[in-house]
Amino acid sequence: DAKTTQPNSMESNEEEPVHLPCNHSTISGTDYIHWYRQLPSQGPEYVIHGLTSNVNNRMASLAIAEDRKSSTLILHRATLRDAAVYYCILREYNAGNMLTFGGGTRLMVKP
Amino acid sequence: NAGVMQNPRHLVRRRGQEARLRCSPMKGHSHVYWYRQLPEEGLKFMVYLQKENIIDESGMPKERFSAEFPKEGPSILRIQQVVRGDSAAYFCASSHDRSNQPQHFGDGTRLSIL
Numbered sequence: 654d655a656k657t658t659q660p661n662s663m664e665s666n667e668e669e670p671v672h673l674p675c676n677h678s679t680i681s682g683t684d685y686i687h688w689y690r691q692l693p694s695q696g697p698e699y700v701i702h703g704l705t706s707n708v709n710n711r712m713a714s715l716a717i718a719e720d721r722k723s724s725t726l727i728l729h730r731a732t733l734r735d736a737a738v739y740y741c742i743l744r745e746y747n748a749g750n751m752l753t754f755g756g757g758t759r760l761m762v763k764p
Numbered sequence: 765n766a767g768v769m770q771n772p773r774h775l776v777r778r779r780g781q782e783a784r785l786r787c788s789p790m791k792g793h794s795h796v797y798w799y800r801q802l803p804e805e806g807l808k809f810m811v812y813l814q815k816e817n818i819i820d821e822s823g824m825p826k827e828r829f830s831a832e833f834p835k836e837g838p839s840i841l842r843i844q845q846v847v848r849g850d851s852a853a854y855f856c857a858s859s860h861d862r863s864n865q866p867q868h869f870g871d872g873t874r875l876s877i878l
Contacts, residue, residue, distance in 0.1 A: 696768075699867065756806055
């Protein structure tokens with residue numbers, strides 16, 4: 654899997670939007686962009702994924718740059734429960750392969 | 765619809781003993797992945813199995829570690845002759861097929877070696 658770069662940590666205030674960036678300048682045409690998060694003492698949890706178009710689901714939105722070299726995970730209203738480590742991962746379609754976790758971004762949410 | 769179930773949640777072993785970690789995938793999932801998270805480190809892939817077959821074991825240590833996913837029953841990660849450095853959280857994930865579908869994770873087994 655191609656490499657991704659994320660800030661080590663970010664802070665947000667409760668009930669404000671959060672934009673978590675991810676750079677993946679070496680992404681290939683068949684790589685999907687996946688986001689997972691890991692809450693303290695829990696296993697990773699799938700958040701969202703996309704290929705080229707922006708994606709929305711009940712948890713978050715994913716904005717993908719036109720050149721696909723970067724993406725942004727958007728939490729529309731952060732809650733204390735969103736405090737977690739967020740991982741941006743590239744995954745080749747239909748490879749059935751493992752997820753390669755980097756260091757992720759530790760999101761802290763202040764009340 | 766039960767999620768991925770791992771047991772035990774916590775396991776304590778003395779050096780030299782064996783550790784057996786179990787993972788029951790989500791209903792309908794036939795692909796299982798094991799990951800290890802050492803203290804203060806990120807998750808690292810260990811092994812990928814499909815029913816009765818090991819597909820990719822490139823992340824498994826060459827000695828003492830083995831994994832299986834029998835036709836019936838849970839997937840088992842087995843560590844023989846444990847050492848202090850095996851202390852970690854071991855996570856199992858499952859997916860429906862080889863496509864781009866998400867992997868669903870269990871809450872892990874925390875292994876402590878005395």
